[in-house]
Amino acid sequence: MCGILALLGCSDDSQAKRVRVLELSRRLKHRGPDWSGLYQHGDCYLAHQRLAIIDPASGDQPLFNEDKTIAVTVNGEIYNHEELRQRLTNHKFRTGSDCDVIAHLYEEYGENFVDMLDGIFSFVLLDTHDNSFIAARDAIGVTSLYIGWGLDGSVWISSELKGLNDDCEHFETFPPGHLYSSKLGGFRRWYNPPWFSEDIPSTPYDPLALRHAFENAVIKRLMTDVPFGVLLSGGLDSSLVASITARYLAGTKAARQWGAQLHSFCVGLEGSPDLKSAKEVADYLGTVHHEFHFTVQDGIDAIEDVIYHIETYDVTTIRASTPMFLMSRKIKSLGVKMVISGEGSDEIFGGYLYFHKAPNKEEFHQETCRKIKALHQYDCLRANKSTSAWGLEARVPFLDKEFINVAMAIDPEWKMIKPDQGHIEKWVLRRAFDDEERPYLPKHILYRQKEQFSDGVGYSWIDGLKAHAAEHVTNKMMQNAAHIFPHNTPTTEEAYYYRMIFERFFPQNSARLSVPGGASVACSTAKAVEWDAAWSNNLDPSGRAALGVHLSAYDLQPPTTGAANMPSKIIHTLQGINEVTTAQELSIRS
């Protein structure tokens, strides 16, 4: 990742303003520790903090077209840049950077080229011919982006909120899949895939098509000139990513530069379930596996820093971001600059536990659509900002545009969870990679659920957080919560604690409005809370209780390998880190 900051039309080209822009841009330095650049044209400033992944030697930004009349500052990776360059044969490129195509595409196609880009990106482009500009964000919002407005009539665009919150009168999240055009004076959605309408698709499930689409998504993300690895929790999604990467690494340019053995990384409290599962997968795949251990105290000590970086007070996001944040620092210290990660699968396939209660395929499908549309506020935000805090880039193959199209075209009947037919959550994905001849993963891993009640990183992590929050938030504080925080009122001590920290760093009203709230159970949208009448009485972000699980069971020992035979009704905790029910003997042959 890189960090971008643009200030457009501030009617001030003084040295003081330049210094201010430099200062604000430095707040994004963690995203791009390798170099920085600032381009100033009159009262327009484009700043960039670079993490060099492609063409480290020459790709410093901002980037320009041939005659330097068009300047672009980009945070992102354009996976199809070589193909796009082919189409732009009459253009001269100054660098080998994948982002160099953007200026030239604009020259060639005007404002309508964004959908041609395959990748993750946020960029601001300034056309000095008429001082117009455009800004755009990738389809799903894998990269972060904010937009703000100053009292002086200026428009601000920044990778993170901290780059603009002190200087804007109002700011908000830049909507994913959108383009802001100064000529239009507003937003326009450039991302219009078939699934966006939430109509129910009818394509029959083709396991091989799904498999190939995902393999392609992983392979194109191996484009790198620097050392990389995969985040491996040992769950289905990250294990598939690791398996495919390990399989296709050998033929790539990355392997020639950095060796064909894949590095995998896992974080947890000592003895945690994730560490154990990930080790098993790593052993099977033969990766160079790195385990990082943290203590509850390490995590608590990092909370302020985590909230400063991820810019949210959403409880599950903070819980899950902290271990990822700690791990990213360790990964970076090993010289690794990029990791591939498994976010998005639970949204696309309905992997969350509450999907068990989906009343019909229509509701199921629409909920997956809503979840994908909200990803930029939750898992994309977490994955991007937790890693970027340490100059590490996370790539998420499940959110490949092509793959989403394929996966979201499947008749949702196939995605429905049907214990009677042996269809556990994400069955369509599991089965697509069930290859007898050349197994991607051992069957028991491909079909296993996470250990029961797992917090993944360790059983005491969330309890530790709650206990810590309870020590610092009094009953009186909770009583007055609705008066102090009328918007998105925290309902637990933990939420209150995070909120206090957030408000300290980001006191503006716009900031608190940028974080989602509302009713939710076990990471559902507000709409899905209607699926079960009982839920509305017991909203808890982790949803342990709401989903009908006996709370005291949380104190039990983690089940041993016999977990595969747990009754299918048992449902448990944390956001997307879990799968349920029994292992099945299912396979396809390719």
Next chain:
Amino acid sequence: MCGILAVFGCIDNSQAKRSRIIELSRRLRHRGPDWSGLHCHEDCYLAHQRLAIVDPTSGDQPLYNEDKTIIVTVNGEIYNHKALREKLKSHQFHTGSDCEVIAHLYEEYGENFVDMLDGMFSFVLLDTRDKSFIAARDAIGITPLYMGWGLDGSIWFASEMKALSDDCERFMSLLPGHIYSSKQGALRRWYNPPWFSEQIPSAPYDPVTLRQAFEKAVLKRLMTDVPFGVLLSGGLDSSLVAAVASRHLAGSEVACQWGSQLHTFCIGLKGSPDLKAAKEVADYLGTRHHEFYFTVQEGIDALEEVIYHIETYDVTTVRASTPMFLMSRKIKSLGVKMVLSGEGSDEIFGGYLYFHKAPNKEEFHQETCRKIKALHLYDCLRANKSTSAWGVEARVPFLDKEFINVAMSIDPEWKMIRPDLGRIEKWVLRNAFDDDQDPYLPKHILYRQKEQFSDGVGYSWIDGLKDHANKQVTDAMLMNASFVYPENTPTTKEAYYYRTIFEKFFPKNAARSTVPGGPSVACSTAKAVEWDAAWSNNLDPSGRAALGVHVAAYEEAVDVEPANLMNGAHPMQKGF
């Protein structure tokens, strides 16, 4: 480098205090991006931000003795840690970290072990048995260390001023070669080498001894578990470091891990003299050479950040730190965590141009002593903080304790600049590496001076800075300078400009007192200004004019032969 922060006796062990310490420690995170640690014992806090160079996997800090009654937070490298471990056979070590010996040495020898450490270091040690603590800084002050006092009676130590300036009522730079002991409640100098008294030594010059001492100094600095390189400006000092490192790399442990081809780095404005000179040396040595370019605008845009990091408003230090700061970012982005650098040679051997005017060997020698003692305020500060800003560690073999002892015991008669005998500046060093059989460097490099009037990184850098400052600082501002800044009053617009930036980041009285001032010519001490009556009339930190060089010559072509020894070459170049 790492970043350390310690607070003792703050009458507060609340969560709020813990959060505050963590927040302050984060201000040092650039020094140690790899991991952080905090140990809290009642009202005592020891925090650490780690740059992992030796034993990356297990050496997280703070470090402990066996029963965890003694806690240490260290920024440094202990080159003789293996030898020391041998002496501590009865002790059990938890990690492979070179710094762990400190806790065990304390157990064994009490507070009197510091001189046994060979390396660069700043550390704070807490003995929980009686809640006493000590803090110490290496001999020359290669690593920075500040000490402060809170209104609540607390005592603070931090690698950089920014970690304690907001919370201390008063603070200062902890003197190099000193130890603070809470039991004594005072500072004591532990570093007592023969040269410190400034008496004139009489050992005859032995080129081979000097050479071997320097080779050993370089060799012991190749101890690392991570990729490293050499800062190569193409001047004598950095070229010697590169030559010796590349010669000994093949046989070292680190070559097995990271390959035996040495990486060298140089920065400059495009077409600058340093780039050219360094390239020539790199080609000769066969190193893997990396050139970085910057523009004057990039340098100017970085100034605020540079001053925030290096914590000084000294003009020559700011000028020289900026390119080094920019280069360090690029070096780090290549995955390199440690570099060897050539600082200290000009101080030890009298390499600055004003030494031409030294009236006699006594004055010459005493000035070198003063210069070495002041290094921690200038070049050590620059080298350490410019690199640490990006998590790069700079090691400086010229400031090896043993090497200094050898070099400073030479009869200074040999160091005197004697054009009549063909002895140019630093002749004793050049001659020591003049090996016809197995040359370290080609003769013309070994004996060349820097290009005339060179700013090293490029002719327009300093002019660009001055122009920029002239635009920002009005005549009226400069006229009132002595009222606005009664202490160390800036006398040029450039100095005024840096000062305003410094004051913005570090507004306290104590902060400005950590920066040295006083009359100087071409980096001389105040004392040496007396060497030439003309100087006192024209003080300028770069000393071009003061040294009798025709200022107009600066405008002339680059490749003027350095015939005139009294040229205005500025000492900033020696850094890289």
